[in-house]
Amino acid sequence: MVVKPNRSGGAAYPSGYTDAGDHALIGNMRTCALVSISGTIAQLCLPHFDSPSVFARILDKNKGGHFSIRTTIPTQSKQQYVPSTNVVNTKFLSEEGVGQIDDYMPLPASKSDPTFLPWLIRHVTTIRGTLTFTVECAPAFDYARASHDTKIDNKAQRADFTCPDHLNLDLRWVISEGEHPKDGVEPPKVELDYLDLSERGHKGLGVTAQFTLHEGQSVTFVLREPPKEETSETSGEGSKTANIPDFTKSHHGDTQAKSSYDPPLSQALIDRLYHDTVAYWLGWLQKCTYKGRWRENVQRAALALKLLTFAPTGAIVAAATFSLPEDLHDAGRNWDYRYAWIRDASFTVYALLRLGFTEEADQYVDWLSGLMKTKNKDGSLQIMYTIHGTKEIPEITLDHLDGHKGQKPVRIGNGAADHIQLDIYGELLDAVYLAQKMGRPLAYDDWLQVREIVDYVCEIWRNPDLSIWEVRGQMQHFLYSKVMCWVALDRGLRLADKRSLPCPNRNKWLANRDELYEQIMDQGYNKEMGFFSQSYENKDVLDAAVLIMPLVFFMTANDPRFQNTLNAILKPKDRGGLTENNLVYRYDTEKVDDGTGGGEEGSFSMVTLWLVEALARAGQFEPAQLSKAVTILEDFLGYTNHVGLLSEEISKGGEALGNMAQAFSFVSLISTCYNVDRATQSKNFPLVDA
DSSP states (O other), X not given: OOEEEEOGGGOSSTTSOOOTTSEEEEEOSSOEEEEETTSEEEEEESSSTTSOEEEOTTTOTTTSOEEEEEESSOEEEEEEEOTTSSOEEEEEEOSSEEEEEEEEOOOOSSTTOOOOOOEXXXXXXXXXXXXXXXXXXXXXXXXXXXXXXXXXXXTTTEEEEEETTTEEEEEEEEEEOOSSOOTTOOOOOOOOEEEOOGGGTOSSOEEEEEEEEETTOEEEEEEEOOOOSSSBXXXXXXXXTTTSOOOTTSTTTGGGBOTTOOOOOOHHHHHHHXXXXXXXXXXXXXXXXXXXXXXXXXXXXXXXXXXXXXXXTTEEOSBSOBOOOSOSSSTTOOOBXXXXXXXXXXXXXXXXXXXXXXXXXXXXXXXXXXXXXXXXXXXXXXXEEOTTSOOOOOOEEOTXXXXXXXXXXXXXXXXXXXXXOTTHHHHHHHHHHHHHHTTOOOOHHHHHHHHHHHHHHHHHTTSOBOTTXXXXXXXXXXHHHHHHHHHHHHHHHHXXXXXXXXXXXXXXXXXXXXXXXXXXXXHSEETTTTEEBSBSSOTTOBBGGGGHHHHTTSSOTTSHHHHHHHHHHHSBGGGTOSEETTEEOSBOTTTOOOSSOOOOOOEEHHHXXXXXXXXXXHTTTOHHHHHHHHHHHHHHHTTSOTTSOOEEEEOTTSOEEEEESBHHHHHHHHHHHHHHHHHHHHSOOOSSOO
């Protein structure tokens, strides 16, 4: 658990920016918020993951917008999750007293409770002594582009923020003297005043107050969008999701009904919402079947993955954040990940099924099945979709925002949505295959969609693309995409054979699969340098993406060609490899023009975990490799942040880089821990390097 100073102004760092890794994540499966270790809501988009931001201090310390609660005296701050939940607890420690904030978004304890409340709740209390707090709520609507009006009504304990063209919010609060109020002790008093931050670039007033809490006293702040008269929070989305299955009655989809529900705010209600939310997360996590050595890490990854799920459709966003830089020295690699990539499909389904979360896996496969029906006229699929199932994701740059620690540009939307990335068909059909293999029946209509996709792959696998790393340069014949096209053909054949499904083009599929395999082995392997290459064009470039080969059963991990590649990747970067301090880089950015403007990125969490899993699979034949897998995994887990979350990348100094709370990192962690655990238990292998 990390303890850091809570300096004046709520910023834990001289730059005014809290490190991206020093945040926890809360959410309600509609949206997420980043909570800094110093008690600030540093990012929140409302009402959904991909909606415009209301708070984005993590991307602009001056005008991004924030919701901070801090003590007026210097304290040490400590942050953790309430065990086995997504409720965040931040403590402020000092000789004068100990304060605490519980941050969460409420969820009903059971499916039968229809009262979903899209609220952000911040419960502030003093556990010992007496502390004075300062609260600042300064929204900046529409990515800090829109103006708003503010009105305070202290008698009603309410402040309203009105932004007619975008969103209206209100901030309410509840005061409690505690279960055992002491005689002669003044009750808490909150009197909001207007907060003018126009000099910093804010386009509307915020609100602020100081209040003193004695031991046992509390103030609870509730931020919400005021109820509407509509009967569903997703009304009007039907036209956007015409080809996507209706999930509004699926798990927690039923709780979105009656957005006009407006219970009177009271301490009793706050207490119930807290206990219901804790009960929800505890009950959900009880379904997890993993009981292995890395249980705590796996469960936290599962909880984070659940937070990244958009309940109304079953889509899972790639990350909770946007435009956090992958390099703090050379700007450029800043992307918006608040969308659902098809590429994540097989990895996500595998992780969910391995942990026993069959309901979530079914919802996700339903989502994918719906996407298969939205093919373009040429038979292709888009590589990513919005969480509502729409295809339009235009990328624009927000020049008015400074970027995290001054690293511009800040981008919203994602230009890669229009990329040709042929690997997605392999991940998609692998997900369908895994789901039916583990008990989900494959409907005949879905099989017809699968057949169309496999037929399409037969026609396009010889083409170049932009592949998994979404390079913004020239299309090439990337090896990763070739392997995943092979997976698409292979899984189509497996489905036909294992389920005795009609397959009029079976011979064509088989011929294409085998031709592609031979081509990969002939053109994708650099015999002189002894490794599988990044692409047919860049034969001298090593790329960690090829670590996927044994994970998708393209070849065994002990195949000499793969072993040579594994050994090449394990070499230090200064000796031509991709590994430093047991962390793996995607590729050498100095050797590859990926069209992103250069820069030195960090090591990549996902491919580091792929390396571990590949070593574990090879360890079935060579115990030393399994021992190395365990060592690297243990080292890697030391880079999770203070609450167990993962970013996309890790800097040389161990700092989180890229978008925070990344789904690909979590599903890779789950898969790796599961398979390393299984390997170490299957034989009597040593658990440390000899």
